Amino acid sequence: MINKIAIIGGGNLGTAIAKGLVNAREPYRGELVVTRRRVHLIKHLEANGIKVIKNNAEAVHNADLVILAVKPFQLKDILTEISSAIRPDAILISLAAGVDSKTIAEMCPGQKAIFRVMPNTAISIGESMTCISSFNATAEQDQTIRELFETVGVVQFIPEELMSAATVLAACGIAYALRFIRAATQGGVEIGFGSDLALKIAAQTVKGASELIIRGQSHPEAEIDKVTTPRGITISGLNEMEHQGFSSALIKGLVTSFEKIENGSRKK
Ligand SMILES: NC(=O)C1=CN([C@@H]2O[C@H](COP(=O)(O)OP(=O)(O)OC[C@H]3O[C@@H](n4cnc5c(N)ncnc54)[C@H](O)[C@@H]3O)[C@@H](O)[C@H]2O)C=CC1
Ligand SMILES: O=C(O)[C@@H]1CCC=N1
Numbered sequence: 001m002i003n004k005i006a007i008i009g010g011g012n013l014g015t016a017i018a019k020g021l022v023n024a025r026e027p028y029r030g031e032l033v034v035t036r037r038r039v040h041l042i043k044h045l046e047a048n049g050i051k052v053i054k055n056n057a058e059a060v061h062n063a064d065l066v067i068l069a070v071k072p073f074q075l076k077d078i079l080t081e082i083s084s085a086i087r088p089d090a091i092l093i094s095l096a097a098g099v100d101s102k103t104i105a106e107m108c109p110g111q112k113a114i115f116r117v118m119p120n121t122a123i124s125i126g127e128s129m130t131c132i133s134s135f136n137a138t139a140e141q142d143q144t145i146r147e148l149f150e151t152v153g154v155v156q157f158i159p160e161e162l163m164s165a166a167t168v169l170a171a172c173g174i175a176y177a178l179r180f181i182r183a184a185t186q187g188g189v190e191i192g193f194g195s196d197l198a199l200k201i202a203a204q205t206v207k208g209a210s211e212l213i214i215r216g217q218s219h220p221e222a223e224i225d226k227v228t229t230p231r232g233i234t235i236s237g238l239n240e241m242e243h244q245g246f247s248s249a250l251i252k253g254l255v256t257s258f259e260k261i262e263n264g265s266r267k268k
Helices: 012-023 039-048 056-060 072-082 101-107 121-125 139-150 160-190 195-214 220-227 233-243 246-262
Strands: 004-008 031-035 051-053 065-068 091-094 114-118 128-135 153-157
Touching: 004 012, 004 056, 012 031, 012 039, 012 121, 031 039, 031 056, 039 051, 056 072, 065 072, 072 101, 091 101, 091 139, 101 114, 101 128, 114 139, 114 160, 121 128, 128 139, 128 160, 139 153, 160 195, 160 246, 195 220, 233 246
Parallel strands: 004 031, 004 065, 031 051, 065 091, 091 114, 128 153
Antiparallel strands: 114 128
């Protein structure tokens, strides 16, 4: 049972999680504290019943769950700062891309259950794809964490060695998908729509395409076949996109992100 959650680092993802949890269909009703050094920047969260403070040690005091939502290079200092205040039986979650659980465990000796959780920013609206790997956790703790993140999207437990791949496909993936929508919007303007209407049409079209796969349990190519009339316009456009390197560019982008995370050469 989780009665208190502390989110350390109220940046992009930390605030997205906080908002998602309190606005979920089954909202989290326990105490939720988010920290940030420039705390005035997240004061708006208070309107949702979320406590915002500067002091990390105070935030983790008596917390059942501590979510580390700071940049990977800040983990060590934060864990040193909170180590004496955090309950040894508290569950620790790291969102830090590219930092493995063994390294996290070494930074906080004595802390038992550690999870690496990789959501994406759609968690703020309950639509995250969240990949999770657990370290030293009980089956009951696994279930607790699964149920919590299922309130804000779809959860998949994965072996830790797939965590970097999950980061690229799901967390970075939001940006890749949005770039598709932006490009489609620009194309839409070129063929006649105003930009607002082009964006509306492009975004809903992507949503519909996703739902065909998710709800319809279909395969992309099977759905593409239904749209590509022989000698029609869709296949001509699609083939031109492929001649220009559409799929190849996407795959190369994914692999570039993956290589960067795997080589540990992410920028601070
Ligand atoms: N942005 C995303 O879509 C995703 C990010 N991640 C991971 O989540 C973590 C956070 O990423 P973002 O939210 O994008 O970064 P961010 O920079 O927006 O957020 C980090 C926040 O921590 C705050 N902070 C720094 N030091 C602090 C301290 N001592 N005490 C309290 N707050 C402090 C910063 O002011 C900042 O607001 C990273 O480790 C990243 O790898 C993982 C998946 C997706
Ligand atoms: O770009 C990054 O490094 C972080 C990790 C995944 C999403 N944003």
